[in-house]
Amino acid sequence: MKNAVKKLQRSAKRQMRRIAEFRGIRKQSLGQYQSTVRRLYDGPRGAVLKFSSIISLHEPLMGALFRSRRFDASRFNRILDVGSGAGQIIRHLLATANPTAEIVGFDLSYEMLKRARERLASSRPSFVAADMMAMPFRDESFDCITCGYVLEHIPDPLPGLSEFARVLRPGGIVLLLATEDSLSGLLTSHTWKCRTFSRDELRAACATVGFEWQREHWFTKFHEVLKLGGILVELRKSEQPPVAQ
Numbered sequence: 001m002k003n004a005v006k007k008l009q010r011s012a013k014r015q016m017r018r019i020a021e022f023r024g025i026r027k028q029s030l031g032q033y034q035s036t037v038r039r040l041y042d043g044p045r046g047a048v049l050k051f052s053s054i055i056s057l058h059e060p061l062m063g064a065l066f067r068s069r070r071f072d073a074s075r076f077n078r079i080l081d082v083g084s085g086a087g088q089i090i091r092h093l094l095a096t097a098n099p100t101a102e103i104v105g106f107d108l109s110y111e112m113l114k115r116a117r118e119r120l121a122s123s124r125p126s127f128v129a130a131d132m133m134a135m136p137f138r139d140e141s142f143d144c145i146t147c148g149y150v151l152e153h154i155p156d157p158l159p160g161l162s163e164f165a166r167v168l169r170p171g172g173i174v175l176l177l178a179t180e181d182s183l184s185g186l187l188t189s190h191t192w193k194c195r196t197f198s199r200d201e202l203r204a205a206c207a208t209v210g211f212e213w214q215r216e217h218w219f220t221k222f223h224e225v226l227k228l229g230g231i232l233v234e235l236r237k238s239e240q241p242p243v244a245q
């Protein structure tokens, strides 16, 4: 009986997602997708991102996650922040990572990186503009990747996650934040022209490229009860290469 109810809930959620989610990115070629993202984030909407992240409380809530050491950034030596945007995560890395750790900001939008650099006013992070599906870094060159609300911008998460697995050393950690297929996530998908994920499907995609789903977080109890803030998860790259399916 319990299983039947769960099955019914899952199917209702799938239907809701089919109707309510922004579907645009699933229909675009790679070139079209890249120019859509660049247009969106280079332009005025990208320029207000730093304010909207503060107003939505998303940036301060992320800060609390780092400062409380629920996500302890001080254990890493080389940290890559994928889809840095206006530096929302790098700001907290600068405050909580080991002072000797190297921090690299990475984004498809050159304009966003310029905004992050101006806003952070720190010479410590370096910045690289490219696509997360083809990152210009050597294999196993980082021990931590942070990635806040970026993976949902690519139609299929696997090319992005495979690149994470390639540039991360075995045992390395990813802090991944992603838009969930909840009611608030479906609304977000229209604002930011992105897709959403169910936890099951994201977990399966992570396992395919050799990531263990280690620990889920919620910003606050309130977020957990109302299913707000999306999927916040720590992934660990396993020491063994993934088994081919």
Ligand SMILES: C[S@@+](CC[C@H](N)C(=O)[O-])C[C@H]1O[C@@H](n2cnc3c(N)ncnc32)[C@H](O)[C@@H]1O
Pocket (backbone or CB within 6 Å): 037, 041, 053, 082, 083, 084, 085, 086, 087, 088, 089, 106, 107, 108, 109, 112, 130, 131, 132, 133, 147, 148, 149, 150, 153, 154, 192
């Ligand atoms: C919603 S913002 C997230 C900003 C920040 N990480 C945060 O947590 O608030 C998404 C960012 O991902 C970038 N982005 C989208 N697709 C990307 C890709 N394929 N490769 C690298 N960056 C990408 C966008 O340019 C944008 O700056």
